[in-house]
Amino acid sequence: MKYTKNFKGQSYGFNHLKTLLGKASPLRSADELAGLAAVSEEERAIAQWILADLPLTEFLAEPLISPEEDEVSRLIAESHDCDAFAPISSLTVGGFREWLLAVTTSDQAIASVRWGLTPEMVAAVSKIMRNQDLIAVAKRCSVTTRFRNTIGLPGRLSTRLQPNHPTDDPKGIAASVLDGLLYGNGDAVIGINPAMDSPKHVENLLHLLDEVICRHEIPTQSCVLAHVTTTLELMRRGVPVDLVFQSIAGTEAANKSFGVNLALLAEAHDTALALGRGTLGDNVMYFETGQGTALSANAQHGGIDAQTCEARAYAVARAFSPLLVNTVVGFIGPEYLYDGKQIIRAGLEDHFCAKLLGLPMGCDVCYTNHAEADQNDMDNLMTLLAVAGCTFIMGVPGGDDIMLAYQSTSFHDALYLRRVLNLRPAPEFEDWLNRMGIFDGHNALSLGFTPPRLLGVINELTGETL
Amino acid sequence: MTDPWIALRRFTQARIALGRAGHAVPTQALLDFQLAHAQARDAVQLPWNINAFAGQLRDIGEETLILQTPVSNRSEYLRRPDFGRVLTEESRIRLCNFKARGVDVALIVSNGLSSTAVERRGIALLQTILEGLRVRQFHIAPICLVANGRVALLDDIGSVLDARVAVIVIGERPGLSAADSLGVYLSYAPKKGNTDAERNCISNIHPPEGLSYESATRKLLYLIEESVRRGFSGVALKDEMDGLLGEGKPLIE
Numbered sequence: 127m128k129y130t131k132n133f134k135g136q137s138y139g140f141n142h143l144k145t146l147l148g149k150a151s152p153l154r155s156a157d158e159l160a161g162l163a164a165v166s167e168e169e170r171a172i173a174q175w176i177l178a179d180l181p182l183t184e185f186l187a188e189p190l191i192s193p194e195e196d197e198v199s200r201l202i203a204e205s206h207d208c209d210a211f212a213p214i215s216s217l218t219v220g221g222f223r224e225w226l227l228a229v230t231t232s233d234q235a236i237a238s239v240r241w242g243l244t245p246e247m248v249a250a251v252s253k254i255m256r257n258q259d260l261i262a263v264a265k266r267c268s269v270t271t272r273f274r275n276t277i278g279l280p281g282r283l284s285t286r287l288q289p290n291h292p293t294d295d296p297k298g299i300a301a302s303v304l305d306g307l308l309y310g311n312g313d314a315v316i317g318i319n320p321a322m323d324s325p326k327h328v329e330n331l332l333h334l335l336d337e338v339i340c341r342h343e344i345p346t347q348s349c350v351l352a353h354v355t356t357t358l359e360l361m362r363r364g365v366p367v368d369l370v371f372q373s374i375a376g377t378e379a380a381n382k383s384f385g386v387n388l389a390l391l392a393e394a395h396d397t398a399l400a401l402g403r404g405t406l407g408d409n410v411m412y413f414e415t416g417q418g419t420a421l422s423a424n425a426q427h428g429g430i431d432a433q434t435c436e437a438r439a440y441a442v443a444r445a446f447s448p449l450l451v452n453t454v455v456g457f458i459g460p461e462y463l464y465d466g467k468q469i470i471r472a473g474l475e476d477h478f479c480a481k482l483l484g485l486p487m488g489c490d491v492c493y494t495n496h497a498e499a500d501q502n503d504m505d506n507l508m509t510l511l512a513v514a515g516c517t518f519i520m521g522v523p524g525g526d527d528i529m530l531a532y533q534s535t536s537f538h539d540a541l542y543l544r545r546v547l548n549l550r551p552a553p554e555f556e557d558w559l560n561r562m563g564i565f566d567g568h569n570a571l572s573l574g575f576t577p578p579r580l581l582g583v584i585n586e587l588t589g590e591t592l
Numbered sequence: 593m594t595d596p597w598i599a600l601r602r603f604t605q606a607r608i609a610l611g612r613a614g615h616a617v618p619t620q621a622l623l624d625f626q627l628a629h630a631q632a633r634d635a636v637q638l639p640w641n642i643n644a645f646a647g648q649l650r651d652i653g654e655e656t657l658i659l660q661t662p663v664s665n666r667s668e669y670l671r672r673p674d675f676g677r678v679l680t681e682e683s684r685i686r687l688c689n690f691k692a693r694g695v696d697v698a699l700i701v702s703n704g705l706s707s708t709a710v711e712r713r714g715i716a717l718l719q720t721i722l723e724g725l726r727v728r729q730f731h732i733a734p735i736c737l738v739a740n741g742r743v744a745l746l747d748d749i750g751s752v753l754d755a756r757v758a759v760i761v762i763g764e765r766p767g768l769s770a771a772d773s774l775g776v777y778l779s780y781a782p783k784k785g786n787t788d789a790e791r792n793c794i795s796n797i798h799p800p801e802g803l804s805y806e807s808a809t810r811k812l813l814y815l816i817e818e819s820v821r822r823g824f825s826g827v828a829l830k831d832e833m834d835g836l837l838g839e840g841k842p843l844i845e
Contacts, residue, residue: 155671291604292770292796293803298604304597305608321796321803325830353827383787385827422673459765461673495632495766496670496705501625524607524617524625529796531767533629536607541615570615576596588599 131176138172143188146180147246148431149173150253152471156418156432156462163431178220178254182211185246190438191428196378197388202244202441211242219250226251226263226482233266240484245376245437248479252433257471260478261514267481269517271449272407273368275313275345275554277517278486283549284518285540286450286488287312290529294321296334297587302523303338304584309537310544310564310571311521313555314450314488315369315412317349321529328352329365336366342562342579345554347404347449349412354386354394361397368403369412369449370394375419376438379426388442395446406554409449414490415439416454417472418462432462433472437479444485450518451480452488455507457532459494466503469493473507477516488518492534501525501533508535512543519543544569593618605769605801628768635771637666640703640710640739648715654722655734657690659683659749663740676742678784679749687736687752696730697816698755698782702741706763709772709798713805717761717774717797720809728813743777743791750782757816757825758782764795773798776808778815780825790826792819 127139129146140146148162150173157163164170186206193200213235217225225231252260270278277284289302299318306312316339318331328350335348347368350357354372361367372391375381381388391411398410420427420435427435436453443451453476456469463469473489480487491508493499508519525536543549550556550569559565562577576584595609610621617625646656660680663669669676679687701718703710718735725732733753738745743760750758757780764773774797779786792815796802819825 159672159674289606291606292773292798292801295603298606301600301603302606302608304600305595305606308595308597322794323830355827356830359830383789385789459673460670464671495629495768496636500629523604524610524621526607526625526628526768528605528767528769528801531765531770531773533768536617538610538612538615538617541612545615571612574593574596584597584600587603590599 129176129180131172133172138169138176140173140176143184144190144430144434146173146177147250147253147434150177151431151433152253154417154432154462154468154472155460155464156421159461160421160427160432162429174254177250178218180219180250182214182217182219182222182247185244185250190246190430190434191377196428198376198378198381198438198442201388201445202438205241205441205445206244207241209242210239214239214242219247220254222247222251223255223259227259233268236263236266236482237268237484240482243483245441245479245483246434248482249434249437252475252479255478257474257510260474261510264478264481264514267515269481269484269486271409271486273347273404273409273449274406275552276406277314277449277552279553280515281548281550282552283512283516283540283543284314284488284552285311285521286314286518287316288319288520288522288527288534289316290319290527292321292529294318294327294331296330299331299334300338300587304580305523306521306537307344308564308576308580309521309541310551310559311537311540312344313346313552314518315347315349317351317371317412319351319530323352323356325356325359328356329360332360332365332367345558354390358394358397361401366403367398367401369410370398371412371414373414373419374439374442375415376430376435376442377420377426377428379428380420381442383426388445391442391446409447411446411448412450413443413448414452414454415443415476416458417476418458421462422458433475436476440480440483440485444483449486450488451485452490452518453477454490454492456493456497456499457490460497463497465498466493466500466506469497469499470503470507470510474510474514477511477514481515486517489516490520490534492520492532494532504533504535508539508543512547512549541571625768632766632768632771635706635708635766638707639666640707642737642739645711645714646737649718649735652719657687657734657736659687659736659738661738661740661745666740669740673742676740677744677748679738679745684752687749690753694754695733696756697725698733698736698746698750698753698758700736700738700741700746700749700758700760702738702745702760702762704741704762705765706771706773708766709763709774712772713774713798714761717805717808720805721812724809724813728817744786746777746779747782747784747786750779751784755782756780756820759812759816770798770802773802776812778812778819778825780819780823790824792825792829
């Protein structure tokens with residue numbers, strides 16, 4: 127046994143680093159399903175103890191999947207920066223936790239080790255951190271990105287306006303977009319999950335969003351969350367694509383099951399950059415991830431626990447300097463995250479790990495109707511994440527996504543967080559909201575005011591004068 | 593406080609123009625949401641009367657086979673998606689012994705996460721699909737009915753039947769606005785181990801708000817013919833049908 131500990135006369139041992147990581151992971155149904163979870167609470171606590179004593183260098187010496195057989199492992203090995211790693215190279219996982227929390231460690235020092243960290247180191251330290259540790263350290267990590275506005279500044283919280291419709295009806299989508307804008311949502315992106323992925327269809331939706339953004343000079347960006355191959359084809363045809371979306375995972379095999387690989391993502395990234403549609407910056411990618419995706423994709427996790435697999439997806443994401451990344455934490459279902467407690471923990475872990483690795487991390491604070499969770503769990507998670515400096519959350523009308531059949535955060539929820547934590551939208555978007563009279567200049571909705579220009583759009587849609 | 597743009601509600605089932613109480617939703621909107629959530633939670637637990645469903649199909653002259661997955665109850669179904677992706681050994685043997693192997697299309701029906709969807713809409717959708725397949729002279733296997741199945745079950749059954757294309761009609765997870773939505777998935781040259789990337793999906797079939805049976809069928813027939821012509825299905829099979837509905841975003845199961 128390579129990783130061992132004796133406790134009250136009983137000896138515990140784990141053969142592989144990935145086994146140890148799985149056993150040390152706070153309980154979740156995904157690891158139980160994959161047979162990677164600790165069999166007892168004591169085994170989990172002992173595994174966490176052993177993990178805390180491991181030097182960080184162990185993760186460089188022992189890749190979880192061999193770089194020869196997995197391009198994500200290869201990417202992780204090749205992008206590791208030894209100079210950035212130097213200040214923390216003598217630490218154990220437990221020591222690293224204390225370094226991250228120490229008042230003598232500056233926020234700048236934490237940012238400077240980003241490229242010296244591997245996803246596995248970050249996942250490991252998260253497993254021995256309490257929720258408050260995950261919040262406190264994430265709050266210290268500032269990550270700023272730009273396309274047509276500035277996302278991720280301190281004291282800011284952005285929202286993705288998600289106007290989905292079960293048949294992608296343009297009027298139905300436009301109605302939800304207007305509702306969201308009038309509630310001050312949409313600075314991260316106005317992003318539609320298409321009910322259908324056909325190129326012609328996605329093209330129509332992209333034109334619809336482009337027209338809304340151009341016509342009202344909204345400092346934001348659009349995205350239709352089609353498969354990357356569809357978006358690539360549309361970019362070649364000259365369709366107005368702001369952001370390229372793709373769901374990604376932490377192993378080559380899982381990505382393959384999504385129909386993607388690093389070369390394809392690089393091609394899409396280059397193609398989007400060449401369009402030059404960003405006015406303030408060139409962060410052109412939008413990724414979604416989520417614990418359990420590798421497992422749901424035919425168990426392509428290589429024996430790695432769900433949370434560590436998730437952190438490995440962030441290595442894929444950060445290779446392409448995305449504008450936005452979010453975990454779809456409660457979307458994948460109770461077989462991966464069973465209840466509100468597991469969803470909340472996973473949301474905080476994902477946000478922490480991604481921020482520490484330097485990603486503009488948001489969260490789809492959400493649950494499905496077959497999970498043991500409700501709105502109160504979401505209230506808890508969104509509040510905790512907002513305290514932790516989460517980059518963005520979703521804005522779905524009433525929190526009910528009528529196409530994807532799950533519940534996420536609502537336009538109202540963002541207003542709640544703005545009020546209780548005084549979090550403002552992206553500055554350029556906030557200016558626009560104030561100019562349009564949607565916000566009152568004090569980070570809140572104006573009372574009973576519909577901006578005349580948007581009123582015109584509503585009149586066009588309804589054929590009536592409101 | 594009500595929202596002046598309330599007239600927009602006619603364009604979507606989405607919960608728009610809810611009004612507000614301070615930053616929050618008004619009490620009526622809050623209670624309405626909670627009731628919808630309660631109903632959706634209940635819908636997940638409903639069992640499927642598979643024998644009655646088979647009877648309805650027999651009444652319209654369709655041959656059926658009732659098969660089983662190893663799932664023993666609804667709670668296990670939710671926790672063990674792997675169990676829902678395969679047949680029991682007994683069902684596999686029954687299917688292996690079935691003489692109509694080497695068919696064009698294996699058609700499978702499962703309640704999935706919504707028995708209500710299959711009970712309310714299954715027969716009507718199957719009728720339009722079967723009619724379309726027969727017009728095109730596809731050889732169809734008896735309809736396999738399997739309770740508590742997952743999408744990937746289509747590969748298990750399709751491979752045993754040695755079908756060119758496997759199609760599963762399955763109840764989608766209940767949402768607050770639609771607890772009775774059907775999804776249809778297609779796999780060319782079905783075999784165990786196929787991934788999501790090798791399947792096409794048509795989701796949100798719940799007229800009048802969602803996709804109609806006719807549109808879903810038209811789309812499915814297009815995908816079947818294209819996959820047979822080109823020899824593959826999945827993300828590489830782009831839908832170029834102008835003005836028609838595309839392959840859909842699969843709900844990760």
